[in-house]
Amino acid sequence: MNDVVKIVTHRQSKDLVCVPEALTSTRNIEYIAFGQKKYPCQLVTMNTLHDVISISEQLKEMLCIPFEGNIEPIIIGDTLQLGPLIGIFTAGFTESLLRPIGDRSFMFANLMAENNLQNSFIFIFGMHGIDWETETIQGYFFTEKRWVKEVVPFPTVIYNRLPNRKIEEHKLIKKVRNRLETEYKIPWFNPGFFNKWDLYVKLKNEISVKHYLPVTEKFHNLDTIEQLLSQHQFVYIKPENGSLGSKVIVIRYHREEDIYYCRYREDGVNKLQKFSSLNVLINRVFRKTKLHDFIVQQGISLIRYEHQPVDFRVHTNKDAHGKWHVTVIAAKVAGKGSTTTHLNNGGRVKTLDEIFENDKAKRIHDKLSLAALRISEVLDKQLEGHIGEIGFDLGVDKNETVWLFEANSKPGRSIFTNPHFREHDKTIKKLFLEYATHLSKQSTKSKVTIK
Structure with a gap:
């Protein structure tokens, strides 16, 4: 059964878990899990409250379930797995609970609020929130129109939303990701930024x-650009790892005038300039940039x-x-x-x-x-x-x-x-x-x- 149910607590025996009869007919469940935490339990089925699972307050605390909410339980072998517990991994945190991830706070809040009716256990975390000794994370939840900090177990899946390539390539970030993936077998999506x-x-x-695919060449020297310009009306020069249109330039060669026209953006201003030679153009437009990490691509009308x-x-x-x-x-x-x-x-x-x-x-x-x-x-x-x-x-x-x-x-x-x-x-x-x-x-x- 994969229907969404509500998880609530009771004050009876510390290992008692009460589940709807419709959830399972098996009596072989010996453990309950949330995220990467797992504890023995005593399972009791009920023929009432078909949309509720009730666990003891002690189990809730041991499993680090932050609050009562909606979950999608699945039974795997002898374990009742509550969740999923989804972690969104990012960077750029602030000290403010109003905007814990700065300008991106609204984007993440919007994503989490949209899914709260189906699954309450989606949180955002960074490298700084991980406690390896207790295998828990201090994460940020968006609930009831506000951000709250809660301690939860390591999640069952991680959504990679690191904001840029530089942060993603940081050696400490890579070390954290590698440990969570290899030691704890937690799947990550999406992969790193594409090249x-x-x-x-x-x-x-x-x-x-x-x-x-437009014809594309790795930049080697000016001949790379000249060759594509001889075959196409214009070309794009782009950084392999650029984003948001950063450092993209367009070069067009006018044969009758023997002039190179270049369209690019500098200091927030769109510019169109002409140059007598490709060498002059490159030295002017890319004077502060090394071209070894750029590609040259056929222009498309x-x-x-x-x-x-x-x-x-x-x-x-x-x-x-x-x-x-x-x-x-x-x-x-x-x-x-x-x-x-x-x-x-x-x-x-x-x-x-x-x-x-x-x-x-x-x-x-x-x-x-x-x-x-x-x-x-x-x-x-x-x-x-x-x-x-x-x-x-x-x-x-x-x-x-x-x-x-x-x-x-x-x-x-x-x-x-x-x-x-x-x-x-x-x-x-x-x-x-x-x-x-x-x-x-x-x-x-x-x-x-x-x-």
């Missing part, structure tokens, strides 16, 4: 998806809306069975003079119906959905670890051919500022809980099997 070049290498030989280029953010998420779904497709219209469609560069978010007529909107939607699902499935097989969500930046050219520009393992939430996408946002949060629960069950069952 653009690594993804290109993994996808370019896959028959089902390679046609979505995108479809336009109100004379501005448009690309698309497509989110895919896994459900309770680990199956991929397209959860949202948003059109992003570039800001005037911008090299990208990101909102921080002046971009706007639209629905497909706002920029296309009905037939074309459906046609583009179907093509984008097919591409996103195919690429999600390939990456799922190619990459290590558990992937529960991907945010794609896809382009469509004038021939309605779909192109992959970027895949994000931790997609941002900026498109949801458009009220048209609120329902999609709810679906994503629902699937987040479904997939976390799915991983939690898989992990718990595998531990029993191993033993």
